[in-house]
Amino acid sequence: MTPAPFTYYRPTSVADAISLLTEHGDEAKLIAGGHSLLPIMKLRFAAPEVLIDLGGIDDLDHIRVEGDEIAIGALARHVDLELSDLLRAEAPLLAHTAGVVGDCQIRHRGTFGGSVAHGDPSADLPASLMALRGTIVVEGPGGRRSIAVDDFYTGFLETALEPDELVVELRVPRVGDAPWGYQKFRRRGIDWAIVGVAYQSEPGAGGIGLVNMGPTTLRASASEAALRSGASHDEVAALAAEGTSPVGDGAGSSEYRRHLARVLLSRALAGRSTT
Amino acid sequence: MESTTVAPPSGVGARQMRLEDPGLLTGRDRFTSDLDIPGALHAVFVRSPVAHARVVSVDTTAATAADGVVAVLTHKDVDVPRVFFPTFGELIDDAYHRVPLASETVRFVGDIVAVVVAETITQAHDAAELVEVDYDALEVVVDPVAATAPDAPLLFPGTGTNLAVDIPFEAGTRAPDAPVQVHQRVAHPRMAVVPMEPLAIAAVPGDGEKLTLWCSTQMPHVTQGLMALWLKMDPADLRVACPSVGGGFGGKTPAEPDYVLVAAIARHLRRPVRWTQSRSENLLTMQARGHLFDVTLEATRDGRVTSIRSEGLTDVGGYPGLGIGMAMTARGLMTGCYDIPHASHVVRCVATNTSPTVPFRGAGRPEAIHALERTMDRLAAELDIDPAEIRRRNFVPVEKFPYTSVMGTEYDSADFEKTLDEALRLADYEGLRAEQAERRASGDEVALGIGISTYVEVSAGSPGMTGDYASVEVSEDGWATVVAGTSAHGQGHWTVYAQVVSDRMGIPAEKVRFVQSDTDTVPRGMGTSGSRSLQLGGTAVRLAADEVVEQAKEVAAHLLEASPEDIEIVPGVGLGVRGVPHRTLEWGELAAAVADDARRPPQLAPRLFADPGFEQGGGTSPFGCHIAIVEVDLQTGMTTLRRFVAVDDCGVVVNPLLADGQVHGGLAAGIGQVLFEYSAFDDEGNPTTTSFADYGMPSAADLISYDTAHTVTPTTRNPLGAKGLGEAGTTGSIAAVHNAVMDALRPHGIDHIDLPLTPMRVWQALQDRES
Amino acid sequence: MTELAETTNGTDTAVAATVPLTLRVNGKDHDTAVEPRELLVDVIRERLGLTGTNVGCETTSCGACTVLLDDRSVKSCTVLAVQAQGREITTIEGLADGNTLHPVQAAFQRCHGLQCGFCTPGMVMASVSLIDEGRATDEKSVRAALKGNLCRCTGYHNIVAAVLSAADEMEADK
Structure with missing residues (x-):
């Protein structure tokens, strides 16, 4: 079904995109790969008056080393992350996670920045960004600022982005071959995760991100604290659902989701990943 | 010189690549929606968002004024015929008819209340959002058991009941004082047919009374006859023609109420009108199955079944019609492959405020075999007899064919032991049981399950x-x-x-x-x-x-x-x-x-x-044995299919390449129904599975490659020696997978879980046992 | 910055403004005019008359509408036509070389990887792309890479076989 009508802009620079955002404010939606927005526009659940297509900006899809970090342009597509030799070597959790998003066609269109900015708690990539303690670089009329991933998600489909800001880059530390695991539990290959767990080990510690365990992407703080105190993996996994508030729906009751979080964390800690 | 006795490479038995x-x-x-129909208008249906209501008013003013709109039609504007299948005329009350464009009452979410016809499809969609309908809610009944209660709200008050069909049956002699009796209730839930091409039609009026229907159907001539009857046309004036048709699976056998409506509108407007069903409409209105079986088997201590007593309650949705046929077909196969001297069965079909049902692959056959084969496994467990062995002890022996079962169903030929033995051999059944024993003893967190299903059905009957x-x-x-x-x-x-x-x-x-x-x-x-x-x-x-x-x-x-x-x-x-x-x-x-x-x-x-x-004068009886091997993650409840062995006997195989393709597709539908697919409604009758995001249609990533084989027991009913194969895969596979999961869980004290076997249901059953 | 079109929001005043658009499809430029809200699949089918690409759902799930955009498979129901400007689009009609089928098409016929044929164009385009990306290494990878394409007829068995067969053949011909 065709979306409701809108005014379409195709800026060719970030600066132009920001001035359009400033001009149109809440009436405007950004579109990059379009795989979060177009599906709901087709069903007319969303009908923005103005659509600002970032597809005309051609210098925002980099994946490169910058000091101790990997810098990834917001318009890098999931497939670019998935198949990046650099990312596979320096932050393999993120490359793997990009490869379990949606299907090939979706990964050919969807962008890392779009997935992060959408703020959907059932998305995979934000959980791995959480496990990696990444930062989100945003740009607005006043220039750029960096937001830690822990400060970025403020509510269901809500982020710390101002209406006139857009995500321009994602940064994660270079972790090399340190152990990691990504568990995405779903009935069918194309389903969103019923629950997902991202784990990235750190010296004497570890980062753990949770998918679909509350209104936002969550950090498993109790488990992380247990890891730092030297607890066994079983003890760490047992705390996976502490402080979470998963919803119950047809795919899983909240009790089932809490149970899954514990089981999946145990598997992720063992370095096991789902494909 | 070339010998005349050698068949050309493209003859019967060749793996001929398809000419199609x-x-x-x-x-x-081209498919129907691809056809270039000059001047065609586009129709969009305005469907009821409530499951049961009186239609107070339909305001089409704004929609009619919208850009590109040619007409917005309700039952007051166009003469739409009632749709009633003559086949069921003897079985059900005449009151249960459907008018495709609802007048006073809507009976399920999706009942059509208005049709917008516009120059473009987008204009029609835009205008459809402007049609305002005022509903006066009526009490809703969704659960088929509740719908049979004496005080249940009635869909057709004039009939005094929601039970459109209630037919008892009994035959044979029941041995007194059976030493063993097992009962199993087997739910066989609703699912969606899901041809990849949804319904599509272009109705093109010609000179005088002539009308051409380009449409996606499995039965052009039957459609012509029924449409002419309903539209009160001379069949000679009505041409029904199909370009490529993108799958049917039974869902495109009826002369769709939707097609009747589009045809009536094209005649009313005297302009070509086309309509293509959306996927959400397809998942909502092309649903099948929906039965609840109660099966009681009586047997001797050595596992000889002496009686089967069963009841089927079939939820046929808002308008009883084709769904009744599935219930009747199921009855005929309730004794399956077994030589059982006594049987009773009650066919009950109940109207509910849900989508009317249509046939789907097997159309009654998988339902019966599923209910029977689940219960056979319960009997095997009760008697501690191997599931393969208990089946073998009850098979109709080869020398009894042609055989008429106690249900009155004729099987022209079969050799059930042959397919069972071949399937057991291909699966390495003994090796699997040994692996299972070993893994159970070691407390493996992933339980191995082996499920057997033997089936027979009737094709072309x-x-x-x-x-x-x-x-x-x-x-x-x-x-x-x-x-x-x-x-x-x-x-x-x-x-x-x-x-x-x-x-x-x-x-x-x-x-x-x-x-x-x-x-x-x-x-x-x-x-x-x-x-x-x-x-x-x-x-x-x-x-x-x-x-x-x-x-x-x-x-x-x-x-x-x-x-x-x-x-x-x-x-x-x-x-x-x-x-x-x-x-x-x-x-x-x-x-x-x-x-x-x-x-x-x-x-x-x-x-x-x-x-x-x-x-042919009658049907033929394909049969076979399917074995599913599954692994159930006891921590998460997730079932993974490890292997599937299907040995089918459809008589002479004309093209092995295509025969295997038929089996593969049938298996996927059966496996899908057990592990992924079901069509659901909430308590208010709102459908909750109307997109592929919610409806669990499996992809390649969720399924495996299958091991298929054929034995050949030719029929003498036709000179080709061939029987049907299109529905065999589905008929056998549902019980095989269901039995396999239950086999995995039996040591954990679980006897039965109803479909679909979603991870949460399995996990919940395990939790319930522990507590 | 380019404002390509301004149309009025709201379905009651849909006086749709169209904008000129050049789409490069199967190596040929097509000049057309579209509303910005028009989906690529609709433009391909209705304005360019290339009806091999099918629509099988509304939720970016079934993959029947898969085409190649700069050689990568995408679901053309979830791309605005205006987003495809300046890109190379390949549809099923552009795959065969005259009467010679593309190796993936030939493998689908050889392995009986299609029955009703409705999902087939999308399935074939997705397969071309996944082979090109080196994903046809084994059965499991092919299955994972095809999960965005639904089929009701084949149970996928022969589709997977066809993709592996085509990949082998294309590798041998390199």
């Missing part, structure tokens, strides 16, 4: 549909043309019929043209459903081919000055004189000769043409 494929693979072939039409004609270019009354939509009839022609006439399959699915060019036909086409259509082709060969022999004998008895087929060439290698006539020459008054033998017509048709 090049057009489909290149995007050249629907009353009034046990024969079909085909013609064969050879033209002067040496090609044969087959015209068939069956109507393929993925099965590959062109290819297999061409193989039959090749086999009987020596004309290569590549030189066979094919005509089907158009009431203007095919004199008659019953379409394709119920695994009927190869055995009926294929046989009709064979009989026609044989007659044409006889005609051609007379021509050849006449021209070659030989006796017709001495004329033989020279494959790839034409006809020749036996023992005289170079005295041959090509098929094209024969066709030219017969058209030539000077050269035609006087007793022949001027065409090499025959269309004797074929009437």
Whole structure:
């Protein structure tokens, strides 16, 4: 079904995109790969008056080393992350996670920045960004600022982005071959995760991100604290659902989701990943 | 010299590649929505968002004024006929009819209350959002058991009940005081048919009363007859024609209420009108299954079943109709492969405020076999007899065929032990049981389950549909043309019929043209459903081919000055004189000769043409054994299919490549129903599975490659020796997978979980046992 | 910055403004005019008359509408036509070389990887792309890479076989 009508802009620079955002404010939606927005526009659940297509900006899809970090342009597509030799070597959790998003066609269109900015708690990539303690670089009329991933998600489909800001880059530390695991539990290959767990080990510690365990992407703080105190993996996994508030729906009751979080964390800690 | 006894490579039994494929693979072939229909308007249906209500008012003012809108129609504007299937006229109250454009009452979410017709599809969608309907809510009943309660809200108050059908049946003699009795309630939930091409139609009025319906259907001639009846038209004025049809699986057998509506509107507006069903409409309104079975088996201590008593409660949705047929078919197969001396069964069909149901792959067969085979496993467990062994002890013995079961169902031929043994061998059943014992002993967190299902069904046995039409004609270019009354939509009839022609006439399959699915060019036909086409259509082709060969022999004998008895087929060439290698006539020459008054033998017509048709008089009984091997993650409840062995017997296989394809598709549907797929409604009758995000249609990533094999027990009901195969995969696989998961969980104290076996349901059952 | 079109929001005043658009499809430029809200699949089918690409759902799930955009498979129901400007689009009609089928098309026929044929164009385009990306290494990878394409007829068995067969053949021909 065709979306409701809108005014379409195709800026060719970030600066132009920001001035359009400033001009149109809440009436405007950004579109990059379009795989979060177009599906709901087709069903007319969303009908923005103005659509600002970032597809005309051609210098925002980099994946490169910058000091101790990997810098990834917001318009890098999931497939670019998935198949990046650099990312596979320096932050393999993120490359793997990009490869379990949606299907090939979706990964050919969807962008890392779009997935992060959408703020959907059932998305995979934000959980791995959480496990990696990444930062989100945003740009607005006043220039750029960096937001830690822990400060970025403020509510269901809500982020710390101002209406006139857009995500321009994602940064994660270079972790090399340190152990990691990504568990995405779903009935069918194309389903969103019923629950997902991202784990990235750190010296004497570890980062753990949770998918679909509350209104936002969550950090498993109790488990992380247990890891730092030297607890066994079983003890760490047992705390996976502490402080979470998963919803119950047809795919899983909240009790089932809490149970899954514990089981999946145990598997992720063992370095096991789902494909 | 080439031997005449060697079949050409494209004959019966060859793995002939499909003649259909090049057009489909290149995007050249067209489906209904691809057709260029000049001046066609686009229809969009406004459907009820509430499950049961009185329609107070429909305000079409804003929609009518919207850009591009030609008409916004309600029941007050257009004369829409009531839709009622004559087949069920004897079974149910006349009051249960449906008018495709609802007037006073809506009975399910999706009932149509208005139709917007506009110049473009987007304009029609835009305007449909502006139609305002005022509903006065009525009490809703969704649960089929609740719908049978004396105080349940009634869908058709005039009938005094929601039970549209309530038919008891009993036959045979029940042995008194059976030492063993097991009972199992088996839910067989709703699912969606999901042809990848949804419904689509273009209704094009012609001169006078003439109307052409381009549409996606499995049964063009049946559609023509029913539509003409309902629209009060002369069938001669109504042409029904299908371009490529993107799958049917039973969901495109009815003359859709939607099609009736579009046809009526096109006649009303006197302009071409087209409509393509959206996927959400398809998942909502093309649903099937929906039964609740109670099965009681009585047996001796050594596992001989002496009686089956069963009841089926079938939820046929808001308008009882085709769904009733599935319940009746299921009854006939309730004794399955087993020689049981006594049976009783009650068919009950109940109206609820949910989508009306339609047939789906198997259409009653998988339902019965699933209920029976689940209960057989319960009996095996009760008696501590191996599931394979208990089946073997109860099989109808080979010497009893043809066999009429206590249900009154005739099985023409079968050898159940043969398929069981072959499946056990291919699966390495003993090895699997040993692995299972080992893993159970070691406390493996992933439980291995092995599930067996043995099945028999009846193909091409629907009353009034046990024969079909085909013609064969050879033209002067040496090609044969087959015209068939069956109507393929993925099965590959062109290819297999061409193989039959090749086999009987020596004309290569590549030189066979094919005509089907158009009431203007095919004199008659019953379409394709119920695994009927190869055995009926294929046989009709064979009989026609044989007659044409006889005609051609007379021509050849006449021209070659030989006796017709001495004329033989020279494959790839034409006809020749036996023992005289170079005295041959090509098929094209024969066709030219017969058209030539000077050269035609006087007793022949001027065409090499025959269309004797074929009437089988009854059905045939395909059968088989399926074994599923699953692994159940006891921590998460997730079931993973490890292996699937299917041994099917459909008599003579004309094309092994295509036969396996039929089995594969059938298996996927059965496996899908057990592990992923179900159509659901909430307590208010709101559907919750109307997109592929919610409805669990599996992809390649969720399924495996299957191990398929065939045994061959030919039928004598047709000269091909062939039985149906389209529904076998589904009929056998549901119980196999269900039994496998239950087999994995049995040591954990779980006897039965109803479908679908989602991870949460399995996990919950394990939790419930622990606490 | 380019404002390509301004149309009025709201379904009651849909006086749709169209904008000129050049789409490069199967190596040929097509000049057309579209509303910005029009989906690529609709433009391909209705304005360019290339009906081999099918629509099988509304939720970016079934993959029947898969085409190649700069050689990568995408679902053309979830791309605005205006987003495809300046890109190379390949549809099923552009795959065969005259009467010679593309190796993936040939493998689908050889392995009986299609029945009704409705999902087939999308399935074939997705397969071309996944082979090109080196994903046809084994059965499991092919299955994972095809999960965005639904089929009701084949149970996927022969589709997976066809993709592996085509990949082998294309590798051998390199």
